[in-house]
Amino acid sequence: MNETSRIYKALSNYEINKIIKNYFGKETEFKEKLISGGMFNTTYHIEIPESKEQVILRVGPINKHLILPFELNLMEAEEYVYKLCSKQSIPCSQILLCDTEKKIIDRDYMIVKYIDSKVLSEVDINNELEEKIYSEVGSYIAKLHNITSDKFGRVYEVSKGKGFDLWSEYLLDEFLKLREKVEQFNIFSIKELNLVEDIINKYKNILDEIKVPHLIHGDLWAGNILVQAEEDSYKLAAIIDADRAIFGDIDFEFASSWIINQPFLRGYGKGLSDDIKRETRRKIYKLIYTLIDTYVWIIEYDKREYGLENKAIAIKLINELLE
Secondary structure, eight states: OOSSOSSOOOOOHHHHHHHHHHHHOTTOOOEEEEETTOSSSEEEEEEETTTTEEEEEEEOOSOTTSSOGGGGGHHHHHHHHHHHHHHTTOOOOOEEEEEOSOSSSSSOEEEEEOOOOEEGGGOOOOHHHHHHHHHHHHHHHHHHHTOBOSSBEEHHHHHTTOOBSSHHHHHHHHHHHHHHHHHHTTOSOHHHHHHHHHHHHHTHHHHTTOOSOEEEOSOOSGGGEEEEEETTEEEEEEEOOOTTOEEEOTHHHHTSOSSOOHHHHHHHTSOOOOOHHHHHHHHHHHHHHHHHHHHIIIIISOOHHHHHHHHHHHHHHHHHHTO
16 A cells, blocks of 8 residues: 555545446455555456456546646546557557546546566566567567557547647647646746746757657556566566557657667667757657656655656756757
């Protein structure tokens, strides 16, 4: 259980009963186990002893006045991404139910088919096998990036017929919505926020060289890679948690270094370009990541020390981009 996050809350027995019996039937007996580690969603492993069926129940956050605008529709975004992934045979979660109507409980929730697996970040495997898995992930992310749209923007907005014609327009809109939240809590100074807006405008022409919106996972790290035991080994089971996906520049994926290593890039089929324009764009994207992470750690998760680490990185990037 997470004791610090301001947006995380375990369900009551009454709420769990309502959700499970609404989906499986009123007479259904079940066992539930709270899965620890979450700070945004609340997650349970659900087992139906009679049928031996197992599912994952994931429930959205509380205190929605604290979360960022794009985080309001993450479950619907994730459902849409998985439909696209399935068409391309990219291993992902299978959503059985996504309920955002809030008629059963006053929170979004989804029921997902259980995969008997572990996250890559928590398994002890040899280097050779780890590199093989990273390479596989890279090959599937290449397929993901081949999925395109007519509009730039967060997947949920694009799926609803919205989005932007120019990449810079989306990035500026994302920042301005973030800025509204940040200013409420005085996380950055007005001067610092003005400088970020100046950066997006300064590099508008470079940003708008990106003409095709590609599907970007947006949260790639070993904790979002599921691996399945296979005799004395492990194999890739699924790439999960694609709720923060974006239609945009492929380099947006590579601005975060959590999973981008040489085995991944071999599987992906190409390395990172050292072209000055691409490096500049990646630096802008990293700035956006760190602005978001600063807010999330300080305000949503109540982990100020991690937020301040991200803030320091953001200020350093602001200075570099204005040189």
